[in-house]
Amino acid sequence: MYKNVLQAIDGIEIYPLISFTIFFVFFLGLLLYVTLMDKGYVQEMSSFACAPDEDTDATLGVSKP
Numbered sequence: 001m002y003k004n005v006l007q008a009i010d011g012i013e014i015y016p017l018i019s020f021t022i023f024f025v026f027f028l029g030l031l032l033y034v035t036l037m038d039k040g041y042v043q044e045m046s047s048f049a050c051a052p053d054e055d056t057d058a059t060l061g062v063s064k065p
Contacts, residue, residue, distance in 0.1 A: 006012055
């Protein structure tokens, strides 16, 4: 039933092409962004996850006086 409904719509064949193009361009742009990203910035950001905050006691999670 759904196949017949979609076939009856004029110009419906363009929508899968448009969605694939948007999908492809987005992920190609994301790949280029990640590839061309400054490696020093990535290294700096990766160290933030493991480094304890200077104002916070790492074991208790409370601020130091």
